Amino acid sequence: MNKSILSGDESVARGAWEAGVAIAAAYPGTPSTEILENLARYKEDIYATWANNEKVAVEIALGGSIGGLRALAAMKHVGVNAAADPIFTAGYTGVNGGLVIVSADDPGCYSSQNEQDNRLYARHAKLAMLEPSDSQECLDYIKAAYEISEKFDLVVLFRMTTRVCHSKSLVTTGERRGAAPKLYEAKPEKYAMLPVNAKRRHIAVEENLAALEEFAYYSDLNRRENGNGSVGVICSGMAYQHCREAFPEGTAFLKLGITYPVSRKLVEEFVKGYGQVYVVDEGEPYLADTVLSYAASNVGATHLASPGCGEIIPLTFLQGELDADKIRFALPRGNPGEASLAPTGVSNVPARPPVLCAGCPHRGFYYAMSKRKKELVAVGDIGCYSLGVSAPFNGFDIAICMGSGFSIPIGLSKALEAQGDSRRVFGILGDSTFFHSGFNSLVDAVHQNANICLVVLDNSITAMTGHQQNAGTERNLMGYEVPKISIEHMILATGLAPERLIRVDPLDLTSMTRAIDSGIANSGVTVIVTQRPCALIVRSTTRAVIDGDKCVGCRVCSRAACPALAFDAKQRKAYIADPDNCNNCGLCASLCKTNAIGTEVKQ
């Protein structure tokens, strides 16, 4: 027994290892990425791999499960959308070795394009669902999840949120359960989901869920904390921790760990015991709807004040991340907290938006493209390069989801053509996004001979989530050498004419601009692949230095929007403000009209 401070993600990895997981797959996505990174530390026991996308990850894990291994797939919330196809049918097949799908939701959109509440998936896809509220529960619940998955023949959705994933708290760890894999047996009636089998499996999974609801009544994953007043609270996940701070001592809690199915008997007993029962949801009114439907169907009365049981008051926080203050504000005679203390001047502190790093190769592309803004309309995607949306580049107008950067342009170009708008539509995505689903869209673009220019910003890594390997890297997650997949070969395999594939160093502004001009001029599909590794991987031994005598203060270099480069308004001179981080990419120097920017060796 060992106590250590672990994040939720680290605890899930540790717990999965202790539970005997033998295969795990994921596509990186904040806040879930560290789960697989930590599982890969147990590579003697676990085959841990990045997959090209979340659908592939779930299918790898499902294959492992059907084959008899305990299996895990992890992803951020929007990844579950990409993986929904296999997930919904895995709901019917059930498992052989236990199967857990981790969904890391992001209330508050810290690093996501939406704040969807994936608890709604559990009921829809017929998955058991567990929700931990701290790191110890991450470890304990993931172990319980494998017991539940195998005992009830159900896939388990393990639902976390950013604050659970990225908070650290004390965890008592255990040892790995040594268990032989279950034997693989051919069972087409269970795993070959043709209509005749699927119909029968639908009946089986409903029975299994009903059995789990009965189990949930007795399970210590659902915890009742008795109070000494008339107020009770029903909640789950991180909302529980906020409620414990916001509600006064003596409040009773029904803290649900198994949140699908919710034990009806447990809820009914709890609701009867208190005059007022708050049902607190961070996100959609998932628990509120469940509790209200139980109460309404039970007494046939209005759901807000059912005779015989307490008043049920939903507190639903649809938008943003929950905290204790938000709950305090929502309560009667709520304590407004101390937030009103904010001193007057603070709101004027300039924002510090995330930016492309100093030396980022994407900067060269965005700079060159910004000079052609009148001749094109650009569509972005999800990755570091999405930071190019900000001023001064204003790099694209649209960004939706992984891979869409190459398919939205197909439709958008048709719309612009229909209204006589001659601007060329550009699509922008990175190497990892190309492998994720961008290639599918490229096939369609070529097949349909769309009049668009598609750009792969290849920096040889999955950069935004912190440098994960992908199909284009020479090593995999476990550190082994693997075949490197060529993006260029994939592009040419579509039958695209070789002269329509332009390879370019994005920091070579002349070539970069020429490539963009070709993309604007060509009809049909042009593909540009910019090739230069992420500036955080290949660090330069030299850096830029500005000769103050030659600098005339024209500020043309500041159009590079580099965080390492600043302008001294008093002296009217540019200077390198962050020499440690300058990667000597040469962009500012190539913009300078007076050759004031040279290089020097870093000390």
Add this chain to the structure above:
Amino acid sequence: MNLLFTGVGGQGTILTTKLLSNALAEQGYDVKMSEIHGMSQRGGTVLTQLKYGGKVYAPNICPGEADYVIAFEKAEAIRAIPWLKPGGTVVYDDREILPMPVLLGKAEYPGEISDSRYQIADMRLIHVPAYKIASELGSARDQNIVMLGAIAKLLGTEVAIPSKFNAAAYQAGGTYIETNS
């Protein structure tokens, strides 16, 4: 005790909070630490939060709940003042890292933190020139370890510095507090 650490992506805010969390846990406290990273790795504001005591529930604090704000950069120090309790302490490095709107000439960098427009009731300000101290010791990147030494001294605790970090920087942070308070 509630601590809020703030800085700019790359300054080592998260590492500092982790080292302090581990030390406090070893001393028997219940400790929760919260970090939000992702986009903020790319030169944005990084906030981490550390709560410790007998029993800690939520890992994050609300505005007006911090006993200490520990800031690695001046504008971020000012931005974080609303997190402070009345009577709380800001420990800050007055190093300036200009945000992009300032670099582009679209906004002005704030003035001194002691400006009356930034004050809350009974706020205590402690300046630690950690970047300067670390630079003088030969490695500006150890700014965060200097800051860790300072905050450990203020909290009356000790942090065992793993051998890969600069123990002299840690000592210098503590010494600065001793000789300047």
